[in-house]
Each structure stands twice: as structure tokens, then as C-alpha cells.
Amino acid sequence: MNKEEVLGKFQRLGKVLMTPVLILPIAGILVGLGNAFTSKSLIAVAPWLGTIVPTMIFTLCKVAGNVVMGNIPAIFAICVAYGFAKSEKATAALCGFLGYMTMNTVMGTFLTTTGVIDPANLATGQSSILGVSTLDTGVIGGLAVGALVAWLHNRYYKIELPPVLSxxxxxxxIPAVTLLFCTVLGLLMSFIFPPIQGALGMLSEFIRSTGALGSFVYGAAERLLLPFGLHHFVYLPFMFTSLGGTATIDGMDLTGAVNIYNAILNSSSTPFDIEVSRFVMNGKVIFAMFGLTGAALAFYRTALPENKKKVGALMIAVVIPCFFMGITEPIEYSFLFIAPVLYVFHAVMAGLAYALTYLLNFNVAGSAAFGGPFLSLVFNGILGAGKGSNWQVILILGPAYFAAYYFAFKAIILKKGLKTPGREDASDEDDAPQATVSSTEISKVIPQIIQAVGGAQNIKSADACFTRLRLQLNDMDKVADDGVFTRDLGANGIVHVSGGVQIVYGNKASLYATQMREALEQE
Structure with missing residues (x-):
């Protein structure tokens, strides 16, 4: 596989994952609203929120959103299997879920039998996934299963077995071979993941004992490990064990940063302690509220003109849960896989935010346990100024982070030509979306398009991005002249790429792709 093919695979992965990414914003908003309006700090200010009706409404918001937020790996497994399957995609999607649960069940059963997992007392990095006590392999587990199932599906979906097994x-x-291979994958993960989790335990001790450097590592590692589902190992030990400190406040003996910070909030005399605040995500207030908002603006400003409206709507949707509730995954997953260099920059800046807030004694928690960055800034920062919150630090770091993210993201995107949201199409020819073309008219032109690209037998696959009908072809020499598409078939342009063509049909491109697959019986 050459460089272009590898790049094409990663670009396709980014496109495939846009489906779950587009689900995340609404889920994030629901979870954020639920967490914020059931938080103790807000209820103390507005006691009516603690009555039965508001409590029920916002609790339901939270659990509804967590259907998505709590099952992102499974959703990724399904979407990757579906997106990379050549045909019979419904079977691939079903097997993506089947494979993901097989991997988790095998891991959980094996590690419970060997004494590594105690279902009644799950440790950090262990979780109950759809009722199965197992290791939490996060998004990487979902991607691994999705890729494996897609490979198995494409290899065997046309298999002919001996008559006795026909x-x-x-x-x-496909389901049978999925069960077999994902069983093996689950056993492999059972050996691979525990040593990795053990190494992260040693990292925790380093973070605790090294001041500002440790705070930098805490923030950067937490972001870098997010895609691997291992970020919980960074912050949970500090939040709920003695690694996050021990203290006696108003006569109560407390362990863990969350418990100590809560006690400080409820105490009339105890001041904030930066050695506690740094472990309840004070740095997240800076990069979630301001840094990633700057990144979102960069995505909008660098999007192609015809895509700006869609990208703008998407960015608003992902910024709301990020800015107000600290739920950063929707915006992070929108560029993590298609532009990893930006994610590395983001992780470094996150680490720097924790180091700076430690040095500047910024004592505002950013964790969802305290309502998220915005509410925590208001109720714990501004209203807690007398306890030494030093919330004014954000007046300097906030604008600085917004500018740093915006200009850095914009410069890197343009210099490297990254395919961030809204930049999937590199041509300036996509300016005439067929907004008034009806579904019936599209169905009439589909057979002509098929003929113009060499017939049904010449088409390997049909897909679409924002504005283009993307066709993978067997023989490029069979494609008609460009004028046929622009003059006779209503296209605004055609772009020839390695192994296929991209026909510009504006914001109706996805409808063309759907009807093309139906005509080719690829659905």
C-alpha cells in the first residue's frame, strides 16, 4: 500500500467517523445540562432546582445523553465496520456490535476467572459495558473491532463453502468468523492492556510529586490518552484516592481531590489549596472555554466557502457543550483522526494550561463534578473570590488561549492542507449546489451518470461528502469527457483522483450517492 492509499484510508476513516461525531454535540448538551442543573453548587443558589420536577427533567437529560457518551466505543465499532464494508453493509454493522461485545465479554470472563477483575469492586480502568464487567479499552477497542470486522467482511462476504456447510x-x-476472531482479540487485549494500565499507575506518582511539571504531564497525558480510553487512569486516582491529597476540614477527615475541594466549598473559613485544585481540572477551564472555541473559529474560517454554513452550524453545536459544560469530546473527535498533528498541539496546550494555572494559583475546578467550567467559574470562582480562587487569572489566560488556538490551528491547517471539517473538497469548482433538484430528477439522471463512468461493472463503490459524489472505479479510461458531466448531467464540475472521480453536485451530493447505490444494488 503506497502513501496515497494510506492517506486515502485515513481520510475515509475521518469521514466514516463524522457520523458519530455529529451525534455527540446533542448528547453532550443533554449530559451537560443534566450535570449542571443537578450540581450541588447551583442548587445551593437556586433551591427550587432541587425539587422533584426539575430534578427529574435534568436527570432524564443526563441519562439520555449518556446513551451516546457512555457508548462511544461501540458506536465507533459499528460505524467503522459499516463505513469500510464494500457491500452488504447492514451485516457489517451488526457484526461490528457483535464483535465489540464478544471482545469485551471474553476479556471480562477471562480476567474475572483469573482474579484480575472483581465485578463487585471494579478498579480504575475497569467498567461495566452494556452489563459486562470488563476492561475499558475506550475508543481504541471500538476502532480495532470495527477495522477487524470490516476486513473479515470484505474478505469473506462472498465465500462459498463445501455443500455440507453451504x-x-x-x-x-460473517457473524461466525467475527465471533472467532474477536474472541482471539479479546484474549490478546487481556494480556496487552493490564501492563499498560500498571505503567500509568507509576505515572500518577510522578505527577503528584513534581509540582508544575507534574501538572503539565497531568493535563497533556489526560488528553493524549483520551483516544486510547486510558485517560481515566490519569485523573480518577487523584480525584478519589490519597494521591489527590488527604485533609481534615471542619473536623472531617477527607481523601481525594474531589472530596477535599467539595469540603472547601462548604467551609466558611478554609481557603482554596492549589495542590487540590490542580487535580479537579482547573486547567480545563482555560482550554475548554477559550482554547477549543478558538479552534472552532479556525475550522469555520478555513472551511471552503460552500461549506461554511454547515461547518458554522456544526461548530456552534460542539462549542456549546465544550464552553459551558466542559464536554470536549464532540469537537476533539471532529479533528482527532483526520488531523492528529492538531490534536498533539491541543494536548501540549492542555498540559501548559494546567502548569500555568498551578503557577498562578488558579483555584477554579473544571470537572463536571462541579457543574463544568462555566458554572464553576461563576459559583466557585467569582463567588468564591474571598477564599482565594484567583478567578481573575482567566481574564489573561482566556483571551491568550483563544488567540493561540485560533492562529495556530489556522496556520497549520492552511500550511499542511489538512482535511478538517468543511475542507474535504479542495476544488474551487463546487460553487453551484443543486438545491432545487428533486429526488425524482436525480433518479432520472443516475443511469446516465453510470453510463458516463463506464457502466455499472466499472463502479466499485459510491459515496459522498458535503458536495461531491465520490465514485471508486475499476478502469479510469472508460470515463466520458468532463463536458458530458457539466453539460449534460447537471454537474458543477468533475475531479479525477487516484482510482476514481468526484462529481460536484453541491449539497445534494448525498442524495445522488444514495440513489446511485440503490441503482447498483449496493445498499
């Missing part, structure tokens, strides 16, 4: 011919073979 009942399992074709797609009926």
Missing part, C-alpha cells in the same frame, strides 16, 4: 455461505459466514 447454509453459512456468503454473509451468513
Amino acid at each position: 447454509i453459512f455461505n456468503g454473509t451468513r459466514f
Whole structure:
């Protein structure tokens, strides 16, 4: 596989993952609202929020949003299997979920039997996933299963077995082979993940004992490990164990940063302690409220003109949960896989935010346990100024982070030509979206498009981005002249790429792709 093919695979992965990414904003908003309006700090100011009706409403918001936020790895497994399957995609999607649960069940059963997991007392990095006590492999587990299932599906969905096994011919073979391979994957993960988790335990001790440097590592590592589902190992030990400190406040013996910070909030005389505040995500207030908002503006400003409206709507949707509730995943997943260099920059800046807030004694918690960055800034920072919150630090760091993210993201995107949201199409020819073309008219032109690209047998796959019908072809020499598409088939342009063509149909491109697949019987 050459460099262009590898790049194409990663670009396709980014596109495939846009489906779950577009689900995250509304889920994030629901979870954020639920956490914020059921937080103790806000209820103390507005006691009516603690009555049964508001409590029920916001609790339901939280649990509804967590259906998505709590199952992102499973959703990724399904979407990757579906997105990379050549045909019979429904079977691939089903097997993506089946494979993900097989991996987790095998891991959980094996590690419970060997004594590593105690279902009644799950440790950090262990979780109950859809009722199965197992290791939390996070998004990487979902991606691994999705990729494995897609490979198995494409290899075997046309298989012909001996007559005695012919009942399992074709797609009926895929669930069986998925169970087998994902069982092996689950066993491998059982050996691979525990040592990694043990190494992270040693990292925690280093973070605790090294001041500002440790705060930098705390913030950067927490972000860098997010895609691997290992970020919980960074912050949870500090929040709820003695690594986050021990203290006696108003006669109560407390352990863990969250418990100590809560006690400080409820105490009339105890001042804030930066050695506690740094472990309840004070740095997140800076990069979630301001840094990633600057990144969102950079995505909007660098989007192609015809995509700005869509990208603007997407960015507003992902910034709301990020700014107000500290739920950063929706915006992070929008560029994590398609522009990892930006994510590395983001992780470094997150680490720097923790180091700076430690040095400047900024005592505002950013954790969802305290309502998220915005509410914590208001109720714990501004209203807690007398206890030494030093909330004014944000007046300097906030604008600085917004500017740093905006200009850095914009410069890197333009210099490297990254395919961030709204930049999937590199041509200036996509300016005439067919907004008034009806579904019936599209169905009439589809057979002509098929003929113009060499017939149905010449089309390997049909897909779409924001504005282009993307066709993978067997023989590029069979494609008609460009004028046929722009003059006779209503296209605004055609772009020839390695292994196929991209026909510009504006914001109706996805409808063309759907009807193309139906005509080719690829659905």
C-alpha cells in the first residue's frame, strides 16, 4: 500500500467517523445540562432546582445523553465496520456490535476467572459495558473491532463453502468468523492492556510529586490518552484516592481531590489549596472555554466557502457543550483522526494550561463534578473570590488561549492542507449546489451518470461528502469527457483522483450517492 492509499484510508476513516461525531454535540448538551442543573453548587443558589420536577427533567437529560457518551466505543465499532464494508453493509454493522461485545465479554470472563477483575469492586480502568464487567479499552477497542470486522467482511462476504456447510455461505459466514476472531482479540487485549494500565499507575506518582511539571504531564497525558480510553487512569486516582491529597476540614477527615475541594466549598473559613485544585481540572477551564472555541473559529474560517454554513452550524453545536459544560469530546473527535498533528498541539496546550494555572494559583475546578467550567467559574470562582480562587487569572489566560488556538490551528491547517471539517473538497469548482433538484430528477439522471463512468461493472463503490459524489472505479479510461458531466448531467464540475472521480453536485451530493447505490444494488 503506497502513501496515497494510506492517506486515502485515513481520510475515509475521518469521514466514516463524522457520523458519530455529529451525534455527540446533542448528547453532550443533554449530559451537560443534566450535570449542571443537578450540581450541588447551583442548587445551593437556586433551591427550587432541587425539587422533584426539575430534578427529574435534568436527570432524564443526563441519562439520555449518556446513551451516546457512555457508548462511544461501540458506536465507533459499528460505524467503522459499516463505513469500510464494500457491500452488504447492514451485516457489517451488526457484526461490528457483535464483535465489540464478544471482545469485551471474553476479556471480562477471562480476567474475572483469573482474579484480575472483581465485578463487585471494579478498579480504575475497569467498567461495566452494556452489563459486562470488563476492561475499558475506550475508543481504541471500538476502532480495532470495527477495522477487524470490516476486513473479515470484505474478505469473506462472498465465500462459498463445501455443500455440507453451504447454509453459512456468503454473509451468513460473517457473524461466525467475527465471533472467532474477536474472541482471539479479546484474549490478546487481556494480556496487552493490564501492563499498560500498571505503567500509568507509576505515572500518577510522578505527577503528584513534581509540582508544575507534574501538572503539565497531568493535563497533556489526560488528553493524549483520551483516544486510547486510558485517560481515566490519569485523573480518577487523584480525584478519589490519597494521591489527590488527604485533609481534615471542619473536623472531617477527607481523601481525594474531589472530596477535599467539595469540603472547601462548604467551609466558611478554609481557603482554596492549589495542590487540590490542580487535580479537579482547573486547567480545563482555560482550554475548554477559550482554547477549543478558538479552534472552532479556525475550522469555520478555513472551511471552503460552500461549506461554511454547515461547518458554522456544526461548530456552534460542539462549542456549546465544550464552553459551558466542559464536554470536549464532540469537537476533539471532529479533528482527532483526520488531523492528529492538531490534536498533539491541543494536548501540549492542555498540559501548559494546567502548569500555568498551578503557577498562578488558579483555584477554579473544571470537572463536571462541579457543574463544568462555566458554572464553576461563576459559583466557585467569582463567588468564591474571598477564599482565594484567583478567578481573575482567566481574564489573561482566556483571551491568550483563544488567540493561540485560533492562529495556530489556522496556520497549520492552511500550511499542511489538512482535511478538517468543511475542507474535504479542495476544488474551487463546487460553487453551484443543486438545491432545487428533486429526488425524482436525480433518479432520472443516475443511469446516465453510470453510463458516463463506464457502466455499472466499472463502479466499485459510491459515496459522498458535503458536495461531491465520490465514485471508486475499476478502469479510469472508460470515463466520458468532463463536458458530458457539466453539460449534460447537471454537474458543477468533475475531479479525477487516484482510482476514481468526484462529481460536484453541491449539497445534494448525498442524495445522488444514495440513489446511485440503490441503482447498483449496493445498499
